[in-house]
Amino acid sequence: MGNIFAFLLRHHKFFVFIILEGICFSLVVNYNRDQGSAFSQFSSEVSGSVYKSFAGMKYYFHLRETNDSLMAENARLRAKMNNALYFDTAKTRSINDTIFKQRYTFIPCDVVNNSVTSMNNYLTLGSGKKMGVGKHLGVVSTAGIVGITRDVSEHFSSVLSVLHKDFTVSAEIRENKQIGTVTWDGRNPNIVVMKDIPLNVRLKTGMHVVTSPFSDLFPAGTPVGYVVKFEANHNDANYTVYVWLCSDIRNLRKVYVVNNLMRDEKQKIEPGAESK
Amino acid sequence: MITFIKYFLLFLVILVLQVFVLDQAPQIIPYARPVLFFAFIIALPEMYDLWLMGIAFTGGLLLDILYGTPGINAAACVLLAYLKVPLIRLIKKDEEENSVPSGHITYLGFTRYLIYILVVSLLFHFVTGFLSVFTFAQAGQTILRAIVNTIVSVILIYIFEIIFFYRRSAKI
Numbered sequence: 125m126g127n128i129f130a131f132l133l134r135h136h137k138f139f140v141f142i143i144l145e146g147i148c149f150s151l152v153v154n155y156n157r158d159q160g161s162a163f164s165q166f167s168s169e170v171s172g173s174v175y176k177s178f179a180g181m182k183y184y185f186h187l188r189e190t191n192d193s194l195m196a197e198n199a200r201l202r203a204k205m206n207n208a209l210y211f212d213t214a215k216t217r218s219i220n221d222t223i224f225k226q227r228y229t230f231i232p233c234d235v236v237n238n239s240v241t242s243m244n245n246y247l248t249l250g251s252g253k254k255m256g257v258g259k260h261l262g263v264v265s266t267a268g269i270v271g272i273t274r275d276v277s278e279h280f281s282s283v284l285s286v287l288h289k290d291f292t293v294s295a296e297i298r299e300n301k302q303i304g305t306v307t308w309d310g311r312n313p314n315i316v317v318m319k320d321i322p323l324n325v326r327l328k329t330g331m332h333v334v335t336s337p338f339s340d341l342f343p344a345g346t347p348v349g350y351v352v353k354f355e356a357n358h359n360d361a362n363y364t365v366y367v368w369l370c371s372d373i374r375n376l377r378k379v380y381v382v383n384n385l386m387r388d389e390k391q392k393i394e395p396g397a398e399s400k
Numbered sequence: 401m402i403t404f405i406k407y408f409l410l411f412l413v414i415l416v417l418q419v420f421v422l423d424q425a426p427q428i429i430p431y432a433r434p435v436l437f438f439a440f441i442i443a444l445p446e447m448y449d450l451w452l453m454g455i456a457f458t459g460g461l462l463l464d465i466l467y468g469t470p471g472i473n474a475a476a477c478v479l480l481a482y483l484k485v486p487l488i489r490l491i492k493k494d495e496e497e498n499s500v501p502s503g504h505i506t507y508l509g510f511t512r513y514l515i516y517i518l519v520v521s522l523l524f525h526f527v528t529g530f531l532s533v534f535t536f537a538q539a540g541q542t543i544l545r546a547i548v549n550t551i552v553s554v555i556l557i558y559i560f561e562i563i564f565f566y567r568r569s570a571k572i
Contacts, residue, residue, distance in 0.1 A: 137449045141482040144457050148478060151464075151471030152531055159534040 228343050230380040231256055233263075236280070240287055240313040240374050247271060247283040249379065257281045262341030262382040268370030269293065269348055270379050272341060281381070287313050287373055295348050296336040297365075300325060303336045306348055306367065313373060316349065318365040325363070327354045333367045340387045407444060410564070411459060414440045419466055422556075434552040437463055437473070438524050439560055441480050442503050442517065449485065456481035469532065476527040480520055491516050506567050517557050518550065525549045 132139060153163040183190075233255070237248035251257050253276055263270040263283050271285040284291055287308050295318060296303045304320040318333060331351040337344040349367040357364050418437045425434075441456050460474030467473070488503050491512050505513040525546035533542055 137453075137482070140450055140453060141478065144453055144478040145475055148457075148460075148471040148475030151461075152469075152475065152534075153471075155470040156472075156534075159531070162534045 227384065227386050229256075229383040229385065230264075231383060233257070233281075233379050233381055235376045235379055238373070238376060240285075243310045244289055245285040245287040245313075245373070246274070247285050247373075247376065247379075249273075249281045249283055249381070250279070251381070252277045252279040252281050254278055256383060257381050258383070260341075261384070262339075262346075263379050264342060264346055264382055265371040265376055265379050267347065267372070269335060269342055269346055270371050270373065270376065273381060283379075285373060286316060286369065286371075293341065293348070294336045294338040295333050297321070297325075297327075297351070298332040298334050298345075299328075300331075303338065304365070306333070314369055315352065316367050316369055318351075318367050319362060321354075321363040321365055323356055323358075323361050323363060327351060327363060327365065329353065333365075340384055340390060342382060403445070407440075410443060411440045414443075415459075415463065418463070429548065429552065432548050432552045434556050435521070435524065435549065436553065436556050436560060438477060438480055438520065439557045441477060441484065442520065442557070442561075443565065446502060449482070452484065453478055453481045472528050472531045475531060476524045479527055480524060483523070484520075487516060487519060491519075504565050505561050506565065513561070514554070514558065517554050517561075521550045521553045521557065522546065525553070 152159050154160060231251060233249040233251040235247055236250045237246075239245045239247075247263070247270065249257070249263070257273060257276050259273060259276055261273045263273060269286060271283040271288070271291065273281050274284045275282045286293075286306075287310075289308065289310060291308060293306050294303060295306045302321050302325045304318045306316050306318050309317045321327070329351050333348040333350060335342040335344060335346040335348060347370045349369045351365055352368045353366040355364045355366075414436055418435065422434045422436060437459075440459060441452070444452060444455065456477040457474050460477030461470070463473045464470045484503060488508070492508060493512065502508075503516065508516060526543075529542045529546045529549075530536070530539075
C-alpha cells in the first residue's frame with residue numbers, strides 16, 4: 125500500500141495532468157454536439173462489436189440446448205408428415221373370379237426396415253393384424269419371393285427374410301420340374317442355395333427357379349431366381365445349385381403379404397406335415 | 401501579490417486581445433486563425449507545476465466558455481502547462497545547466513525562443529484542431545490548418561514577447 129502511495133506521489137504531476145485532460149475530454153464529448161455524436165457513435169460501435177463477439181461466445185456455449193430444441197421441433201414436424209401416419213384405409217387386393225375360387229389374397233405393405241448384412245436378416249413391414257397380416261405367411265415382391273412373416277403386431281409385422289439361416293422354401297426348376305429346397309448359406313445376399321437336385325438332372329446356368337406347388341406359403345410358380353452356378357456334391361449324389369435371387373432384398377420398398385385362404389384346409393388333411 | 405495582479409492583468413489583456421481583436425479581424429490568409437491566447441502560459445513565471453496546470457485549465461475553460469466549445473482549449477492549455485518545463489529544459493543553452501528555467505526570450509535567446517514557441521504553438525493547434533473536428537478522416541487538411549495557424553500565431557507571440565518581456569539584460 126505504501127508503495128502505491130509513494131508511486132502516486134512521485135508521479136503526481138502526471139496523474140494530475142491525466143485527470144485534467146480527462147475532464148477536458150469529457151467536457152468536449154459532453155457539451156459539443158458534433159464531438160458528442162462522433163464519440164457516442166464510436167463508443168457504440170466498439171461496445172456493439174464487443175457485445176457481438178460476447179454473444180457469439182455465449183451462443184457457442186448454448187449450442188447443446190439449441191440443438192436439443194431444434195431436434196425436438198424436427199421430431200414434432202416429422203410426426204406431422206404423411207409418411208409418419210399409418211394408413212389403415214388400404215384395401216386387400218383379391219381377384220374375384222367365378223370359375224376359379226380365390227386361393228391367395230395379396231396385402232400390399234411398405235418395407236419400413238430392412239437388413240441384409242447379418243447372418244439372420246429380417247424385414248419389418250408397415251402393416252399388421254389390422255390389415256390382415258398373420259403369422260407365417262409368405263412375402264413376395266413384384267420380382268420374386270422375399271420371406272415369411274414371423275411376428276405380427278397391430279400395425280407392424282416382422283419378416284424372416286430369404287437371407288436367414290432358418291428360411292427354407294420348396295422350389296422347382298421350371299424347365300425340368302425338379303423340386304428342391306432353397307436356403308441361404310449366409311454369404312452373398314444376392315445368391316441363395318438350392319439343394320436336393322439329383323445328379324442325373326441336366327442343369328444349365330440361366331435356368332429359372334420358381335416356388336413349387338408343394339409350398340403353402342407362395343403361389344406355385346412365384347419366381348425365386350435363376351441358376352448361376354452348380355456343383356456336383358458326390359457324397360449325397362446331389363447338386364448344390366447357386367441361384368441368383370430375383371428380388372433385390374437390399375432395395376425393397378413395396379412387398380405383398382400372401383394370404384393363403386386354403387392353408388388350414390390343406391394342413392388339416394396332412395397329418396404331422398409342417399408347412400414348407 | 402503584486403506579481404499576481406500583474407499576471408492577472410496580463411491574462412485579461414491577452415483574453416481581450418484574443419476574443420475582441422484577433423477573432424474579429426478579417427481573415428487575411430485563408431484558414432489562418434491567429435491565436436495569442438496560450439502566450440499567457442508561456443508568460444507565467446516559474447511556479448509549482450500543479451498550480452500552472454490549474455491556472456492553464458481555468459484560463460482555457462474561460463476561453464472555451466466564450467467560444468462555446470467546452471474542453472477543447474482547456475485540454476490544449478493543460479498539455480502546454482504540463483510540457484512547459486520539460487520543453488524549456490530541452491531547448492535551453494547547455495551552459496546554463498543549473499539556472500532556473502524560464503520561457504522568456506531574454507533567457508533563451510532569439511533563435512531558441514523561436515523554436516520553443518514553434519513547438520508550443522504546433523502542439524496547441526494540433527490538439528485544438530483535431531479535437532474540434534474530432535476525426536482523423538481528413539487529417540491532411542487538419543494538419544495543414546494547424547501549420548498555417550502556427551505560423552501566424554508564432555509571428556504574433558514573437559511580437560508580443562518582444563513588446564512585453566524583452567530586456568537588454570539577462571534579468572527578468
